[in-house]
Amino acid sequence: MSIRSRISSLAMRSASTQAGRGLSAILQKNPHDVVITFAKRTAMGRTKKGQFKDVPVDEMMQSLFKATLEKTRLDPAKIEDICVGTCHPPSPTYVSRAAALAAGIPPEVPISSVNRLCSSGLMAIRNIAQAIQSGEITLGVAVGVENMTLNPRPTPVVTEAVDKQAQAHDCIQPMGWTSEMVAQTYKVSRQKQDEYALISHTRASEASTRGIFAEEIIPVEIRGSVISVDDTIRPGVTMESLSSLKPVFPDWGAASTTAGNASGIGDGAALCILTTRERAESEGMEILGKWVGSAVVGVEPRFMGIGPVAAVPKVLSQFGLSKEDIDIYEINEAFASQFAYCVEELNIPMDKINPNGGAIAVTHPLGMTGVRQVVTGLAELRRRDAKLLCTSMCIGSGMGAAGIFVNEARPLHGAKL
Amino acid sequence: MAISSLKFSPDGSLLASSAADKLVKLWDAYTGEIIKTFQGHSEGINDIAWSSDGEYLASASDDKNIILWSLEVNAAVKTLKGHTNFVFCVNYNPQSNLLVSGGYDETVRVWDVARGKSMKVLPAHSDPVTAVSFNHDGTLIVSCAMDGLIRIWDAESGQCLKTLVDDDNPICSHVKFSPNSRFVLAATQDSTLRLWNYQNSRCVKTYTGHTNRTYCLPACFSTTNGQFVVSGSEDAKVYIWDLQSRELLQVLEGHRDVILALATHPTRNIIASASMEKDLTIRLWLDESSIPT
Numbered sequence: 109m110s111i112r113s114r115i116s117s118l119a120m121r122s123a124s125t126q127a128g129r130g131l132s133a134i135l136q137k138n139p140h141d142v143v144i145t146f147a148k149r150t151a152m153g154r155t156k157k158g159q160f161k162d163v164p165v166d167e168m169m170q171s172l173f174k175a176t177l178e179k180t181r182l183d184p185a186k187i188e189d190i191c192v193g194t195c196h197p198p199s200p201t202y203v204s205r206a207a208a209l210a211a212g213i214p215p216e217v218p219i220s221s222v223n224r225l226c227s228s229g230l231m232a233i234r235n236i237a238q239a240i241q242s243g244e245i246t247l248g249v250a251v252g253v254e255n256m257t258l259n260p261r262p263t264p265v266v267t268e269a270v271d272k273q274a275q276a277h278d279c280i281q282p283m284g285w286t287s288e289m290v291a292q293t294y295k296v297s298r299q300k301q302d303e304y305a306l307i308s309h310t311r312a313s314e315a316s317t318r319g320i321f322a323e324e325i326i327p328v329e330i331r332g333s334v335i336s337v338d339d340t341i342r343p344g345v346t347m348e349s350l351s352s353l354k355p356v357f358p359d360w361g362a363a364s365t366t367a368g369n370a371s372g373i374g375d376g377a378a379l380c381i382l383t384t385r386e387r388a389e390s391e392g393m394e395i396l397g398k399w400v401g402s403a404v405v406g407v408e409p410r411f412m413g414i415g416p417v418a419a420v421p422k423v424l425s426q427f428g429l430s431k432e433d434i435d436i437y438e439i440n441e442a443f444a445s446q447f448a449y450c451v452e453e454l455n456i457p458m459d460k461i462n463p464n465g466g467a468i469a470v471t472h473p474l475g476m477t478g479v480r481q482v483v484t485g486l487a488e489l490r491r492r493d494a495k496l497l498c499t500s501m502c503i504g505s506g507m508g509a510a511g512i513f514v515n516e517a518r519p520l521h522g523a524k525l
Numbered sequence: 526m527a528i529s530s531l532k533f534s535p536d537g538s539l540l541a542s543s544a545a546d547k548l549v550k551l552w553d554a555y556t557g558e559i560i561k562t563f564q565g566h567s568e569g570i571n572d573i574a575w576s577s578d579g580e581y582l583a584s585a586s587d588d589k590n591i592i593l594w595s596l597e598v599n600a601a602v603k604t605l606k607g608h609t610n611f612v613f614c615v616n617y618n619p620q621s622n623l624l625v626s627g628g629y630d631e632t633v634r635v636w637d638v639a640r641g642k643s644m645k646v647l648p649a650h651s652d653p654v655t656a657v658s659f660n661h662d663g664t665l666i667v668s669c670a671m672d673g674l675i676r677i678w679d680a681e682s683g684q685c686l687k688t689l690v691d692d693d694n695p696i697c698s699h700v701k702f703s704p705n706s707r708f709v710l711a712a713t714q715d716s717t718l719r720l721w722n723y724q725n726s727r728c729v730k731t732y733t734g735h736t737n738r739t740y741c742l743p744a745c746f747s748t749t750n751g752q753f754v755v756s757g758s759e760d761a762k763v764y765i766w767d768l769q770s771r772e773l774l775q776v777l778e779g780h781r782d783v784i785l786a787l788a789t790h791p792t793r794n795i796i797a798s799a800s801m802e803k804d805l806t807i808r809l810w811l812d813e814s815s816i817p818t
Binding site: 151159313316317318319322325327332333334335336337339343344 | 632645646647648649651673674676677682683684685686687688689690692693694726
């Protein structure tokens with residue numbers, strides 16, 4: 109490459125990483141943009157009784173990698189890095205690498221795992237996207253996976269010297285405790301929590317009836333069965349059925365968190381393929397969307413659920429966007445207590461948020477969620493022929509994260525049904 | 526003892542029946558004479574289905590097997606093993622190279638008929654699967670179960686395309702595609718039949734008046750002389766509704782126990798029905814004015 113073209117391509121690259129503030133700049137298409145060419149998820153399984161209760165994460169990943177390679181016909185040798193967002197399986201990097209190898213991905217393809225708790229899936233996308241932006245790689249795969257049935261959250265243990273510090277003590281407490289802390293401190297009533305929970309359950313059930321999720325689910329074959337439908341969504345939830353549920357954390361004050369207004373516990377995996385726009389176009393890969401960027405924040409550990417209230421404005425201002433510029437928000441529903449608080453504090457209309465339901469209805473397999481939100485959000489933008497997605501979640505131990513994506517896929521015509 | 530299923534052959538000349546006595550019987554559809562008995566299952570039979578050329582019958586049994594019977598050689602030619610509990614329902618695809626079955630193991634299975642092997646296992650429901658069938662071009666499968674859900678599947682990939690459910694999700698005892706495959710007719714144990722447009726996921730017609738709270742009663746379309754919906758009932762009667770107006774047009778009385786099996790003739794105005802315990806008869810109902818002399 110001549111000196112002149114090398115300098116100009118470097119200039120282009122740093123220009124694209126710093127440019128792009130404001131809606132019209134964000135919507136521009138540049139050859140060095142990081143684009144998503146594939147975004148799918150497996151169906152989800154309910155904890156303990158669902159379809160993945162006996163299927164460890166390595167097997168989930170192996171079958172998802174295989175189904176992805178078959179569907180995309182991507183030569184796996186072209187993958188330059190894989191990042192797996194996952195929280196609690198033992199030896200996450202080892203088992204992810206084994207799963208990739210067993211799926212036919214050659215040993216020349218490296219892999220890593222990332223754990224930022226509930227945002228791990230988004231962090232996996234962020235790691236691959238930023239590696240592409242830096243020029244280190246040009247094509248990578250981001251995965252989010254969790255099996256909460258087989259790998260439940262372990263209880264963190266710290267020494268007395270560390271535990272003495274109040275926030276250090278708070279940051280390792282169970283998630284249910286933080287839900288009650290948010291509910292009680294910010295006065296989110298049980299009634300309000302159940303109302304938001306009902307929205308989630310109703311939207312997810314309707315989406316399932318309309319067959320919406322069939323567009324984003326990739327069937328995977330596991331032990332001779334084809335897994336393709338969420339077994340997590342409960343039809344026919346009403347305010348009566350929600351209000352009759354007993355609080356699950358009665359030890360922590362005037363308890364209001366129930367099984368119906370908390371995120372379901374579940375198992376599942378999701379995957380995105382990312383590359384540069386230039387490479388996608390030259391190799392004929394369909395461009396579904398574009399990575400814009402992300403933001404991570406820390407908040408008071410006791411109130412970890414308020415994470416999105418800090419993360420969403422930060423990412424919007426980073427890119428010169430207003431909250432009205434965003435067409436769809438996927439904000440994780442860890443608990444209706446924190447979700448209700450975030451939605452009202454951010455003052456975003458509910459019809460833009462989680463249009464097909466959220467974690468309260470579909471469950472929140474920790475590592476999967478960050479990728480699932482992108483899969484689900486892009487699929488809905490595609491149906492609506494709309495442009496901007498903002499995903500966000502609160503994070504255990506007191507953090508928040510958010511990401512911005514642009515949809516570039518045209519609405520599907522001639523769908524199966 | 527009960528007669529569990531009745532099916533007319535595709536050319537209408539034969540009527541096949543299955544029962545808890547472990548036997549499949551073939552009858553002349555016009556004279557009612559018994560022609561043949563097939564023996565081979567070790568437990569009661571829940572359902573039978575004809576291949577499109579009328580050469581084969583498939584039977585689904587509590588012995589966890591599906592047996593394929595050849596009418597040409599008058600014997601069982603294949604046994605399909607795989608279900609881990611009672612097989613409750615079975616149907617061929619229009620090309621008759623595939624079979625779909627459902628059972629108490631909560632799965633829907635797609636079988637390659639020629640090889641006699643299971644091709645796909647779908648963990649389709651969370652309760653026993655009560656009905657399965659293909660649409661008119663074999664591209665879709667519909668299933669329903671005691672979990673109250675009706676699911677539509679892509680026959681090739683096994684992917685679930687959508688889930689239809691009414692608010693109360695009553696136990697769904699039967700489902701089938703309409704002749705033009707644009708609708709599915711579902712029978713539920715709240716004594717209601719519903720016609721669903723599955724493309725827009727809306728229930729477009731409901732039919733009531735009969736009783737269905739306990740058993741899996743099949744419902745059929747009758748299209749030889751207008752458009753009707755026909756169903757058995759737990760009050761021992763056969764009910765016939767006008768498909769479009771939903772008006773209950775006729776009630777056929779004669780049986781003395783629950784009507785568990787029902788079939789409508791492909792070309793003539795004939796309905797076959799069968800009952801249980803107190804009335805182990807198969808009855809043929811004719812519209813005499815329409816029989817050619």
